Amino acid sequence: MILKTIKINKLTLDYIKPDLTLFLRKRNLFFFCLICFCSFTTVFANEEEESLKLIEVHPEKKRNVALGIGLLAAEYTIGPALAYATWWKSGFVWDNPLKYIGEREPYLEDNAWHVAGCAMITELHYRILQGCFGSRYAVVLSTSLTLFDFTMVECLDALEKSGKWEFSLGDALSNVFGIGFWTFKHYYPTAPVDIRVGIRKWGDVISLCKEMYTAGTDFEQFQTKNWDHYSILKVEGIYRFDRGFYFGVALSKKESPSSDNLWGVTAGWDIVKGLKSMGYQNSLLETVSEYVSVPISFTFWLD
Numbered sequence: 001m002i003l004k005t006i007k008i009n010k011l012t013l014d015y016i017k018p019d020l021t022l023f024l025r026k027r028n029l030f031f032f033c034l035i036c037f038c039s040f041t042t043v044f045a046n047e048e049e050e051s052l053k054l055i056e057v058h059p060e061k062k063r064n065v066a067l068g069i070g071l072l073a074a075e076y077t078i079g080p081a082l083a084y085a086t087w088w089k090s091g092f093v094w095d096n097p098l099k100y101i102g103e104r105e106p107y108l109e110d111n112a113w114h115v116a117g118c119a120m121i122t123e124l125h126y127r128i129l130q131g132c133f134g135s136r137y138a139v140v141l142s143t144s145l146t147l148f149d150f151t152m153v154e155c156l157d158a159l160e161k162s163g164k165w166e167f168s169l170g171d172a173l174s175n176v177f178g179i180g181f182w183t184f185k186h187y188y189p190t191a192p193v194d195i196r197v198g199i200r201k202w203g204d205v206i207s208l209c210k211e212m213y214t215a216g217t218d219f220e221q222f223q224t225k226n227w228d229h230y231s232i233l234k235v236e237g238i239y240r241f242d243r244g245f246y247f248g249v250a251l252s253k254k255e256s257p258s259s260d261n262l263w264g265v266t267a268g269w270d271i272v273k274g275l276k277s278m279g280y281q282n283s284l285l286e287t288v289s290e291y292v293s294v295p296i297s298f299t300f301w302l303d
Contacts, residue, residue, distance in 0.1 A: 068132025075149075083153070086222075090161040097158035102166030107253045108261045111174040112235035114150070116197050118178025119185075120291050122146040126186070139186060143179050150175040185290075192240040198293030200234040200252045200262075200301075208232050228256040236266055236293055244274030250299050268297025 125142035129135045154172055157165035181195060199205060208229060215222040230253040238248030250264035272282075272289035288294065 063134045064132045068128050071128050071132070083156075087165065088156060088160045092156065092159040093161055095159060097155040097167050100158035100163075100166045101169060103168055103170060104164065104166055105168070105259075107230065107259050109230050109233075109235060109251050109253045111170050112195075112251050113197070114171045114174035115178035115181065116195050116235055116291065118146055118150055118175045119182040119195060121149065122179055122182040123287070123291070139183065143183060146179055147175065193238070194240065194290055195235065195237050196289075196291050196293050198234050198236060198250075198295075199232065200250070200299070201232045204232045226256070231255045231262075234264075234293075234299075238266070240270070240273065243277045244270040244272075246270055246273075246295070250301075252301075254303075262301055262303065264299045264301040266297055266299040268295040270295045 122142050122145075125145045126138050129141050130138035135141060151172065154167050154175075158167035178195075185191060185194075199208075207227075211222070211227045211229060214225070234250050234252040236248055236250045238246045240246045245268070247267045248265075250266045252262040252264070254260045254262050270289060271294050272285045275281075276286065285294075
């Protein structure tokens, strides 16, 4: 039974079955306010106040709260807006997302990208929370934020009205694995294993650049065209040896319309790690090389 119905700009909204699209528009404002609140308490927290334990900060750390607020605000406003315009433009239904379990991208490279993507985003969250806010609990908060973000993406995929996407259990498990892998690497940074992304078909890099250019200049055309970026890119799991040398496996996808997996064996010399062994160090490049392949390498694809 509908208690009350109101109209706002020709949009009918009732209290029993609210429009999820309207709810998501308000969600950005909610998260922005939540971020501001957490940041405010971080700035004015006193070391002796037990009630602020979760965001307790290192007094010796130099904080940049304004930068942290800006980065998190961008993530929870610009990010959802772009995702809505790109993948969810048909809107959403109000239902249980677990009713729509399926795999619309059945190739394993998609799962591998979720693993690598969660590791990257968790690293970004950690650097914001630890570097900008100086939180003592940056590990717990960063992993929780990443898990929340990627789980919400799966839920919204499932609830998208067109039925183009579904709740992928493979993606959800990959998200957990990626966050777990980042946590392992955080506590054991010298472990000689990495999961990182790279380019398989260097001859098609121009096509990849054209895709990004089209997204920025003609978004409608970008939405209507099927871009085969999965076959251009790859994900590697590698074991590092001394002086930048490594060996591992690579995963990609065969060219569209095929959805078959493409496995490979890769070996090479990581330029950044190699230069580090020679005494040339750069912390930013070292972090990038943990997640992005910057090598002189050879990959034998088992086609």
